Amino acid sequence: MTTSQSTAIALEHGLERHGDTASASRASALDAATVAGSVVFERIGKTYHSSAGPVHALQDIDLSIPSGSIFGIIGRSGAGKSSLLRTINRLESPTSGRVLVDGIDISQLSERELVQLRRRIGMIFQHFNLLSAKTVYENIALPLLVAGATPAEIEPRVLELLNLVGLQDKRNTYPTRLSGGQKQRVGIARALATGPEILLCDEATSALDPETTHSILQLLRDINGRLGITIILITHEMSVIREIADQVLVLEQGRIAETGPVWKIFGEPRHEATRALLAPLQHDLPDDLRRVLRQTPPEGAAQSGFERILQLSYTGAGGLEPDFIRISQALAAPVRLVHGGVDRIQGHANGRLLVAVPASHALPELPPLAHGAAAIAHHIEEIGYVPVL
Numbered sequence: 001m002t003t004s005q006s007t008a009i010a011l012e013h014g015l016e017r018h019g020d021t022a023s024a025s026r027a028s029a030l031d032a033a034t035v036a037g038s039v040v041f042e043r044i045g046k047t048y049h050s051s052a053g054p055v056h057a058l059q060d061i062d063l064s065i066p067s068g069s070i071f072g073i074i075g076r077s078g079a080g081k082s083s084l085l086r087t088i089n090r091l092e093s094p095t096s097g098r099v100l101v102d103g104i105d106i107s108q109l110s111e112r113e114l115v116q117l118r119r120r121i122g123m124i125f126q127h128f129n130l131l132s133a134k135t136v137y138e139n140i141a142l143p144l145l146v147a148g149a150t151p152a153e154i155e156p157r158v159l160e161l162l163n164l165v166g167l168q169d170k171r172n173t174y175p176t177r178l179s180g181g182q183k184q185r186v187g188i189a190r191a192l193a194t195g196p197e198i199l200l201c202d203e204a205t206s207a208l209d210p211e212t213t214h215s216i217l218q219l220l221r222d223i224n225g226r227l228g229i230t231i232i233l234i235t236h237e238m239s240v241i242r243e244i245a246d247q248v249l250v251l252e253q254g255r256i257a258e259t260g261p262v263w264k265i266f267g268e269p270r271h272e273a274t275r276a277l278l279a280p281l282q283h284d285l286p287d288d289l290r291r292v293l294r295q296t297p298p299e300g301a302a303q304s305g306f307e308r309i310l311q312l313s314y315t316g317a318g319g320l321e322p323d324f325i326r327i328s329q330a331l332a333a334p335v336r337l338v339h340g341g342v343d344r345i346q347g348h349a350n351g352r353l354l355v356a357v358p359a360s361h362a363l364p365e366l367p368p369l370a371h372g373a374a375a376i377a378h379h380i381e382e383i384g385y386v387p388v389l
């Protein structure tokens with residue numbers, strides 16, 4: 001390892017190069033019952049000065065991230081996600097406002113205190129940032145080695161971490177021989193080496209296929225549950241937020257578009273940016289139906305050869321779930337599920353269903369069926385008519 005490499009690792013992990021065996025012993029307290037790890041942004045602004053002029057990357061960000069939560073930050077490219085994430089470990093300093101970690105204004109920290117703060121904040125990256133000339137074991141051991149822990153202190157800790165991320169059999173393997181998912185597991189183990197209370201994830205699954213993404217997100221959720229670590233992740237994929245986060249912040253052009261519990265934001269997105277990010281997850285009208293859909297019902301006897309298509313939406317509010325017996329009773333007609341899906345997000349049913357009912361049946365008024373005790377969905381909309389398939 002070169003001096004510059006070790007210095008880079010030291011910066012990333014907030015470690016001094018010599019003499020902190022205390023971090024190794026603290027690190028062995030993997031299963032601490034409770035850890036801190038709250039973050040508060042107070043009117044954060046960040047302006048970069050480029051040759052093309054000032055870039056207002058963040059403006060008026062006021063936000064609290066509770067200790068022990070999994071908090072997702074999403075936004076389109078250039079929305080300011082990385083800039084915001086990097087203010088938490090002071091890799092970026094805000095131009096205005098304050099970041100409080102566990103109630104401490106981190107702009108006031110001395111160099112030494114900043115080193116201590118960075119020990120409490122681990123970070124993982126889209127491209128893993130592993131040292132290719134070092135084995136899995138050596139990569140995970142590095143932050144502890146840089147901190148001055150002895151081999152006798154390091155070994156049990158690294159073995160514990162290898163076990164945590166499921167890579168016991170890879171300790172002597174070099175990163176080039178690992179899959180993307182395995183590399184990210186090494187990145188996670190390395191980030192946890194010093195026993196942090198906050199884990200920052202910078203597009204940690206963006207380079208992975210869907211199945212591997214799922215396994216890494218499950219691992220992060222498991223780590224959050226077992227160790228109580230606050231996990232703050234940035235992503236541009238709503239599917240990642242849906243799978244793992246408790247709360248979400250949607251950033252748009254450096255400002256808060258909206259924020260709240262994931263099930264609520266998914267159920268009733270208020271901002272155009274959120275709706276655009278959610279669009280790939282939504283079940284649109286399938287092409288075969290779209291081709292034959294007509295807006296008006298056919299006349300008279302011809303109606304019997306058509307079905308009316310209704311869209312039923314569920315936002316997750318009030319515990320309302322799709323119940324086909326109630327739906328059929330309320331519509332006073334046989335109901336056929338045509339298309340759609342319902343996710344369970346934090347225990348709330350969320351999604352859209354397209355159902356078909358015979359066009360010859362007279363339907364009741366739809367708006368009352370989306371309100372109060374009689375509700376069969378949060379929104380009901382008539383999409384049109386299609387020939388009976």
Ligand SMILES: Nc1ncnc2c1ncn2[C@@H]1O[C@H](COP(=O)(O)OP(=O)(O)OP(=O)(O)O)[C@@H](O)[C@H]1O
Pocket residue numbers: 048049050055056057075076077078079080081082083084236
């Ligand atoms: N060092 C810098 N100098 C000048 N402008 C910068 C710098 N870093 C970021 N920016 C600009 O600040 C804005 C926010 O960038 P940031 O990387 O935080 O967004 P992001 O949401 O993480 O984007 P992406 O998803 O593409 O990574 C962008 O307009 C970007 O070009």
